[in-house]
Amino acid sequence: MTMKHALQTVLGISLFGLVFSGWLAYGELFETAARSCPAPGASGTVLGYPACVYGFFMYLVIALVATLGLRHARTA
Numbered sequence: 001m002t003m004k005h006a007l008q009t010v011l012g013i014s015l016f017g018l019v020f021s022g023w024l025a026y027g028e029l030f031e032t033a034a035r036s037c038p039a040p041g042a043s044g045t046v047l048g049y050p051a052c053v054y055g056f057f058m059y060l061v062i063a064l065v066a067t068l069g070l071r072h073a074r075t076a
Contacts (some may be wrong), residue, residue: 024052
């Protein structure tokens with residue numbers, strides 16, 4: 001497996017995770033479930049936010065790093 005193929009695979013997986021966690025985070029924060037969200041510090045939350053919100057930002061960072069790696073591979 002070449003580095004370019006590995007970065008493309010990581011980018012694909014991170015984009016899937018980004019969409020999935022974004023969908024879950026949107027449902028938790030803005031839909032009817034938001035009215036019944038647990039209080040900050042309750043189980044299932046991290047600093048008052050659902051874990052899927054943090055997953056969204058983690059997948060976003062991974063996608064950005066993979067994209068930068070692919071751009072760097074083209075110029076090198």
